[in-house]
Amino acid sequence: MTEFTRPLPAEADTLALGCALAGCIAPGMVIYLIGELGAGKTTLARGLLRGMGYEGKVKSPTFTLVEVYEVSRLYLYHFDFYRFSDPQELGEAGFREHFNPQSVCLVEWPEKSNKAAGLPAADLRVVLHVAGSGRNVTIFADSEVGHSCLKRLQTL
Numbered sequence: 001m002t003e004f005t006r007p008l009p010a011e012a013d014t015l016a017l018g019c020a021l022a023g024c025i026a027p028g029m030v031i032y033l034i035g036e037l038g039a040g041k042t043t044l045a046r047g048l049l050r051g052m053g054y055e056g057k058v059k060s061p062t063f064t065l066v067e068v069y070e071v072s073r074l075y076l077y078h079f080d081f082y083r084f085s086d087p088q089e090l091g092e093a094g095f096r097e098h099f100n101p102q103s104v105c106l107v108e109w110p111e112k113s114n115k116a117a118g119l120p121a122a123d124l125r126v127v128l129h130v131a132g133s134g135r136n137v138t139i140f141a142d143s144e145v146g147h148s149c150l151k152r153l154q155t156l
């Protein structure tokens, strides 16, 4: 299994990692962002969007459930399922069609939904942990596309 672990002592490091990830992703990818409240999931998404050239505001989708960005000729959907009380809400909210070969999907709190509800498996799982005043990150590749992405990331 391809795996990538790194300490992220400050917010700038989380942003920089997101930015680096932007150079490795491909349309159709699904990236789970996993970690406790305040672990840095939205910060990483912000860095990734910046790395893709998006200059506008990147808000947390906690209340809207999804924020949509059109950037680099693709759609990026940034989901936050924290407020899901039922795993089936993914389908009820009409989110399934956002997972398609032309889009990149970032999913905070994927554990609040499940496969039965139509949540696709991840290509990458980014796992963040609070460590003192900073964070640690481990990224797992769960598909071929994810593996190529991580291999690239390791060379950056």
Ligand SMILES: Nc1ncnc2c1ncn2[C@@H]1O[C@H](COP(=O)(O)OP(=O)(O)OP(=O)(O)O)[C@@H](O)[C@H]1O
Residues within 6 Å of the ligand: 008, 009, 010, 011, 012, 013, 014, 035, 036, 037, 038, 039, 040, 041, 042, 043, 044, 060, 062, 108, 133, 134, 135
């Ligand atoms: N590497 C880091 N070191 C220290 N602070 C960080 C780091 N990365 C992010 N932060 C800070 O952690 C706080 C929470 O970040 P963020 O909103 O991204 O978390 P989250 O995982 O999305 O939380 P939630 O589950 O509530 O959506 C922010 O103030 C951010 O600046």
Ligand SMILES: [Mg+2]
Residues within 6 Å of the ligand: 041, 042, 043, 060, 061, 080, 108
């Ligand atoms: Mg968040």
